[in-house]
Amino acid sequence: xxxxxxxxxxxxxxxxxxxxxxxxxxxxxxxxxxxxxxxxxxxxxxxxxxxxxxxxxxxxxxxxxxxxxxxxxxxxxxxxxxxxxxxxxxxxxxxxxxxxxxxxxxxxxxxxxxxxxxxxxxxxxxxxxxxxxxxxxxxxxxxxxxxxxxxxxxxxxxxxxxxxxxxxxxxxxxxxxxxxxxxxxxxxxxxxxxxxxxxxxxxxxx
Ligand code: SF4
Numbered sequence: 001x002x003x004x005x006x007x008x009x010x011x012x013x014x015x016x017x018x019x020x021x022x023x024x025x026x027x028x029x030x031x032x033x034x035x036x037x038x039x040x041x042x043x044x045x046x047x048x049x050x051x052x053x054x055x056x057x058x059x060x061x062x063x064x065x066x067x068x069x070x071x072x073x074x075x076x077x078x079x080x081x082x083x084x085x086x087x088x089x090x091x092x093x094x095x096x097x098x099x100x101x102x103x104x105x106x107x108x109x110x111x112x113x114x115x116x117x118x119x120x121x122x123x124x125x126x127x128x129x130x131x132x133x134x135x136x137x138x139x140x141x142x143x144x145x146x147x148x149x150x151x152x153x154x155x156x157x158x159x160x161x162x163x164x165x166x167x168x169x170x171x172x173x174x175x176x177x178x179x180x181x182x183x184x185x186x187x188x189x190x191x192x193x194x195x196x197x198x199x200x201x202x203x204x205x206x
Contacts, residue, residue, distance in 0.1 A: 029152075036130070037051065039127045039129070039130070040054050040055070040124070040125070040127075041054075043124035043125075043127060044124070047120060048094070049094075049096075049120075050087075052077070052079070052083070052087055053087055053090065053091055053096075054124065054125070055077060056073055056077070056084070056087060056088070056091060057091065057096055057097070057113065057117050057120060057121050058121055058125050059073060059076050059077070060073070060097065060111055060112070060113050060117070061113060061117075061118065061121040061122075061125075062198060062199055063076075063165075063198055063199050063200070063201070064191075064195055064198035064199065064200050065110070065195070066187060066200055066201060066202055067165070067198075067199065067200050067201035067202070068110045068111045068112065069108060069109065069110060069111065069201075070084055070085060070088060070109070070111065072201040073088070073111070075163055075201065076163075076165055076201070078162070088111065091117070095114055095116050095117075096113065096114060096116055096117035096120060097111050097112060097113050097114060097117050098111075098112055098114055099111060099112075100112055154166070154205065163201065163203070164203050164204070164205055165199045165200065165201060165203060166199065166200070166203040166205060167196060167197055167198065167199055167200065167203070168182060168184070168191060168195075168196035168197075168200065168203075169196060170203070170205055170206055171200065171202075171203045171204055171205070171206065172204045172205065172206045173185040173186040173202070173204065174191075174196065177190070180193060181193070182195075182196050186202055187202070
C-alpha cells in the first residue's frame with residue numbers, strides 16, 4: 001500500500017512538473033521573441049524600416065534561389081500578398097533590394113538584396129547583444145538549444161500545416177554526390193555545399 005502511494009505521488013509530481021516546465025518554456029519563448037522583436041524594431045528604425053521590412057530583408061539573406069520570389073516571402077511571413085507586394089516596392093525604392101526577371105519564366109521575378117540590403121542585414125541580424133550572450137554558451141548548450149528549438153518549430157509548423165522552410169540536409173529530396181556536391185531530386189539541379197545551408201520553400205522533412 002505504501003509503495004502504491006509512493007508511485008502515485010511520483011506520477012502526480014512528474015505530471016505537475018511537466019506542466020510547469022511547459023509553462024516556463026512558453027513564457028521564456030514569449031519573452032525572448034518579444035525582446036527580439038523590440039531589438040529588430042530599433043535596428044530597423046535607425047534606417048527608417050518597419051519590422052516587416054526587416055523580416056523580409058533577413059529572409060532574403062538566408063533563402064536559396066528557388067525561394068527568393070514574392071510568393072515565397074508571402075508564405076514564409078504568412079502575410080497577405082498585398083502587404084508583401086507593397087513592402088517589396090518600398091524596399092526596392094529605398095535601395096535595399098532589386099528584382100531580377102527569371103530567365104526561364106518571364107512572369108516570375110527573383111528578389112535580390114543590394115549591397116545596402118546585405119550590409120544592413122549583416123549589421124543588424126542577429127543584433128550584437130544577442131551575439132555576445134550566445135558567445136557565453138558552451139557548444140553543448142548551443143547544440144541542445146538548437147535541437148530543442150528545431151523540434152518545437154517543426155512540430156508547431158506541422159500542426160499549423162505550414163511549410164517548413166528548412167535546409168537541404170533535413171530534406172527528403174537532398175542527395176549527396178561523391179564530389180562533395182549535392183543534388184536536388186525535386187528541381188533536378190546540382191547544389192553547392194553553400195547552397196545546401198540556405199532555407200528553401202520546397203523543403204520537405206525527411
Ligand atoms: S533538396 Fe530540398 S531543401 Fe534542398 S533545394 Fe531541393 S527541395 Fe529545397
